[in-house]
Amino acid sequence: MDAQTPGTPPSGRRLLTIVGVVLIVLAALCAAGCTATSPAETVIPPDAENATEFKEQVDAVISQERYDYATWGMMARDTSTGEVLLSMNGDRLFTPGSTTKVFTVSTALDVLGPDYRFRTPVYRVGDDLVLVASGDLAMGGRAGPNGTLAFTNEDHGDAWAFGDCLLVGADPLAGLESLAEQVAAAGVTAADDVIVDDRLFGETQMMSEGLVTPIVVNDNLIDVTIVPGREGEPATVDWRPRSSAYTVESRVVTGPAGSDPAVMIPAYTGQAVIEVTGTVPADAGPVNLTSNVEIPAAFARSLFIDALENAGVSVLAPTAGENPLGRLPDEYGSVGRVAELVSLPFSEYAKVTLKVSQNLYANCLLGIIAAHEGYDTVEAGLFVEGAFLEEIGVNPNTLMLADGEGSVMNRISPLAATDLAAYMAGTDLYAPLSDALPVLGVDGTLAANARPGDPGYGVIRAKTGTSAGADQQGGIFLYTRGLLGYMTTAKGTPVTFAIYVNNIAGLASMDDLQGVTDDVNDAAVLIYEYL
Numbered sequence: 117m118d119a120q121t122p123g124t125p126p127s128g129r130r131l132l133t134i135v136g137v138v139l140i141v142l143a144a145l146c147a148a149g150c151t152a153t154s155p156a157e158t159v160i161p162p163d164a165e166n167a168t169e170f171k172e173q174v175d176a177v178i179s180q181e182r183y184d185y186a187t188w189g190m191m192a193r194d195t196s197t198g199e200v201l202l203s204m205n206g207d208r209l210f211t212p213g214s215t216t217k218v219f220t221v222s223t224a225l226d227v228l229g230p231d232y233r234f235r236t237p238v239y240r241v242g243d244d245l246v247l248v249a250s251g252d253l254a255m256g257g258r259a260g261p262n263g264t265l266a267f268t269n270e271d272h273g274d275a276w277a278f279g280d281c282l283l284v285g286a287d288p289l290a291g292l293e294s295l296a297e298q299v300a301a302a303g304v305t306a307a308d309d310v311i312v313d314d315r316l317f318g319e320t321q322m323m324s325e326g327l328v329t330p331i332v333v334n335d336n337l338i339d340v341t342i343v344p345g346r347e348g349e350p351a352t353v354d355w356r357p358r359s360s361a362y363t364v365e366s367r368v369v370t371g372p373a374g375s376d377p378a379v380m381i382p383a384y385t386g387q388a389v390i391e392v393t394g395t396v397p398a399d400a401g402p403v404n405l406t407s408n409v410e411i412p413a414a415f416a417r418s419l420f421i422d423a424l425e426n427a428g429v430s431v432l433a434p435t436a437g438e439n440p441l442g443r444l445p446d447e448y449g450s451v452g453r454v455a456e457l458v459s460l461p462f463s464e465y466a467k468v469t470l471k472v473s474q475n476l477y478a479n480c481l482l483g484i485i486a487a488h489e490g491y492d493t494v495e496a497g498l499f500v501e502g503a504f505l506e507e508i509g510v511n512p513n514t515l516m517l518a519d520g521e522g523s524v525m526n527r528i529s530p531l532a533a534t535d536l537a538a539y540m541a542g543t544d545l546y547a548p549l550s551d552a553l554p555v556l557g558v559d560g561t562l563a564a565n566a567r568p569g570d571p572g573y574g575v576i577r578a579k580t581g582t583s584a585g586a587d588q589q590g591g592i593f594l595y596t597r598g599l600l601g602y603m604t605t606a607k608g609t610p611v612t613f614a615i616y617v618n619n620i621a622g623l624a625s626m627d628d629l630q631g632v633t634d635d636v637n638d639a640a641v642l643i644y645e646y647l
Contacts, residue, residue: 170646177635177642178617182628186620191530192643195541195602195610201647202613207514209527210616213581214473215600216522218533219515220481221466222540222549223501227485230466230548234459238295239452241445243308245299245431247420248448249316249331249413251484252459253477256291257334258284258468265464269563271472272337272406273326280404283341288334288357289419291457296423298455309433310421312413313444317483319412320494323523325383326476328483328494329412333357333419335476336409338384343403344370344396351396361418361436364390364407373399383408384415388436413439466552470579471560478520510535524583524595533600533614541602541612553577553601556637565637572644576603578613584629592623597636605644615639 178188189210192202200206234252238245260266268282275281287293316330326336334357341354351368368379379394384407396403409415418435425431459465469477482497489500498517506512514532518525540549554560556576557567566573578601587593598616605611615636623629 166646170642173642173646174639177638180635182620182622182632183617187618189530189616189618190614190639191534192611192613192647193534193538195538195612198538201609201611202643203530206530209515209529210598210618211524211583211596212522212526212528212533212600212616213583213596213598214475214478214522215533215579215581215598215614215616216517216526216528217470217473217478217520218549218553218579218600219501219505219517219528219536220478220520221469221552222536222545223504224462224481224485225466225540225545225548226504227488227500228462230461230463230545232462234457234462236291236295236457236459237448237453238299238455239448240304240307240454241311241443241448241452244311244443245304245307245309245424245429245454246311246313246444246448247295247331247416248313249329249416251316251330251480251487252291252457253332253335253465253480254291254459254468255333255416256294256457256459257286257288259286259290259460260284263460263464265460265468267468267472267560269472269560271474272339272404273335273472273474273476275404275406281406283339283356283404288339289423292333292416292420292423293427295455295457296420296427296429299424300427300429302454304429304454306430307424307432309440309443310417310424310431311441311444312417312420312439313441314413314439315441315444315492316487317492317494317497320483322479322494322519322521323525324475324479324521325408326479327410327412328476328479330480330483330487331412331416332476332480333412333416335474336412336415338362338364338390338407338409340364340381340390340392340405340407341402342366342368342379342392342396342405344398344400346370347372347398353392355390357419358422359415359418359435360422361386362388362390364392367391367393369395370398371395373397377403379403379405381405381407383410385410386414386436386438411439413441463548463552466548470552471554473561473580475521478522480520482520505532505536508536508539510539522581522583528616530614530616534612537600537602537612537614541610550577550602553579556640562637565633570641571606572603572641576640576644577601578603578640581616582629582633584623587621589622592625592629594620594623594629594632597632599636599640603640603644605647607647609647611643611647613640613643 189205258265266284353366486497554562557573578599581598583595
């Protein structure tokens with residue numbers, strides 16, 4: 117959720133002396149109403165008329181009253197030369213939100229490679245069947261057309277954050293069904309029990325609700341679709357994935373048209389019945405919400421048992437119950453392998469992670485890259501990431517990374533953000549990274565932010581970052597809104613850019629929050645139009 121080239125690094129750290137362009141120190145840029153943003157230095161084109169106009173346009177955005185106590189940071193570089201074209205508080209540390217995911221995915225692209233494929237095997241161990249989790253974040257459940265992973269611009273991972281969501285059309289159990297069919301084809305007709313080996317890295321909890329784990333089915337969510345009836349009548353529910361281990365029952369009542377929905381769905385902890393309560397307005401149409409799965413391995417086990425039974429493989433153990441890890445072997449040989457699920461290339465997972473800002477995927481990637489390097493903890497993934505960033509020339513003092521998702525515990529400077537992005541632009545990893553970023557007006561978390569014909573439409577590719585919470589007066593406190601990415605400007609300049617605004621207090625509504633989003637987008641569009 118947005119709640120977040122080999123060789124010499126770019127030379128853009130020299131903020132005050134760049135040969136061939138004009139340096140203009142805008143000491144009073146924020147003087148009118150932007151009290152928390154310190155004087156900024158910027159480099160802009162040498163055309164005096166355009167320089168003045170650019171200054172006025174930027175000033176109009178950042179000096180609005182709602183930013184009286186906020187801080188802005190920006191940096192833009194010519195991607196081809198590394199020259200700094202714009203810098204405002206470039207070396208200050210900001211809460212980055214989900215722009216942190218660009219660091220996570222860039223590290224994973226470097227460690228794993230864009231063509232990396234997860235391989236999830238099933239072994240026959242005695243009379244048991246063991247599914248060995250590989251870290252595959254989709255398990256065949258997002259299979260889209262033409263070898264892609266499907267996503268919607270309103271992902272179910274954000275169902276509670278921004279209302280309801282849109283579900284992908286893909287079968288969330290497709291991978292487990294394929295494995296079950298392979299097991300049956302291998303001649304296995306029965307098993308005493310099914311075990312999920314989730315020892316690839318230790319399960320842990322980060323800021324987001326979802327457990328960081330090597331086994332993920334349907335993003336470890338149960339999708340619940342609520343359909344209102346007439347006012348005063350019960351609403352109906354449907355859900356996926358279906359399992360013989362649990363059912364969903366509705367106690368939801370249809371409220372008046374135009375009323376606010378108020379639905380409670382408990383997390384799935386192994387209970388036989390997930391009871392949904394509350395009200396939905398009569399004119400709501402289908403509402404898609406989720407139940408968070410807090411027992412990922414047991415959840416996957418029960419779904420796999422169902423798939424095996426449907427494929428003709430009988431399992432003696434009950435579907436519901438704990439995952440019996442105590443019977444796992446210390447190692448596996450190739451002799452007992454009876455099935456294997458091979459994923460799509462990692463570049464597809466990068467798209468889902470960045471375009472919809474998938475927190476679970478980003479956090480799990482830390483465990484995955486750690487395991488790839490021989491470690492077994494998610495925390496080790498942060499050290500792998502730190503080593504990669506230091507190797508490519510990102511000063512460790514210009515950022516602090518606490519997770520993969522981009523919680524409020526992270527800090528990143530515009531300097532560090534553009535250091536990384538400019539480096540990636542000079543490598544073979546640029547195409548898969550750039551392709552994975554949301555595109556303004558087109559897809560992902562930027563889909564609704566521009567229309568055809570608007571400046572920057574379809575050209576600005578950037579990861580969004582949003583972290584917000586309630587304040588002491590019942591309003592919204594916005595910790596951050598940010599953008600980090602690439603564009604080719606109207607003048608044909610390839611640009612790497614980062615924009616952050618932090619600590620906006622006193623927002624009264626989601627419309628106010630959208631206003632901040634629009635302002636950050638406007639700042640990016642000004643870069644597109646002037647640089």
